[in-house]
Amino acid sequence: MAFDRIDRQIMALLQQDGRMTNVDLAERVGLTAPPCLRRVRALEEAGVIRGYHADLDAASLGYPITVFAMVSLRSQAEHDLTAFEQHVAAIPQVRECHMLNGEIDFILKIVAEDLKSFQEILTTHLTPAPNVASVKTSLTIRTAKSISGVPVDVDAR
Amino acid sequence: MAFDRIDRQIMALLQQDGRMTNVDLAERVGLTAPPCLRRVRALEEAGVIRGYHADLDAASLGYPITVFAMVSLRSQAEHDLTAFEQHVAAIPQVRECHMLNGEIDFILKIVAEDLKSFQEILTTHLTPAPNVASVKTSLTIRTAKSISGVPVDVDAR
DNA sequence: GTTGAAACCTCAGATCC
């Protein structure tokens, strides 16, 4: 799928403010409402816009702790990798699971109510998981930057 | 700020679908539209709902590569830490920057158009940055789970 | 103090050009 300048503007604006009304959006990109809405629907149906989400403050909701866990497995056979992914997918506090190259097999981003409950997740769900060789964790002191999504270069192409 | 069951339902639903209409939302939580809207506005003004964002597909937009970079600095003086944070904040491909405890000082999530442009970011912006002792990078092979936000337990309290 | 009912006004979505 190819995007023109207006498509890119639409994506950049909706990434910034996902609840912007269609008429506002249309005005900002220099269209009238109907063609603007058609473009948005086309982007949604093409899977370029995957959804819209409220960005909640983790601390207010009782999850002030964010931890990164670097996990190495004993076996890197595909079956064992997917088994581990399915295992962590069922843990709600695990928000991200990325498979990496190199000596670390997976990096997980985990949120927790406090250090005690984090230790509990670690010792009851992560360390004893099948095939896990080692788990190294690092507490997040502070987060200087956290932008979901990707850079949208409006002037590209 | 304290939340009742309805507040939690609202947050869970808006985290799932940020463009849900207010009347839909009201119906799902068992209210009529006006009090539901007031609750949403209150949550926004309290900073619990920080915003709404379209979730864009990185690969479609020309960013198929995600890399984690573990950075250690030579000095951990507060002045040097914030200087590094400000440095990476200006790099659009750096989407996240978390300060960690332990031997690694920062973990960065970086998106890139291809390996070549990633290497360019690394060698021109990251490695030569002031005070950087070491940068270890890991390519993301695949992402099994990526849920922005936090678990919202509707039945809590 | 929070909900709900009614009013008004704006927007979303469909149709046609």
Place this chain on the structure above:
DNA sequence: GGATCTGAGGTTTCAAC
């Protein structure tokens, strides 16, 4: 892509619990 129209939704006001 734009113009027009209709039904639906957003938002404010105010009364009631």
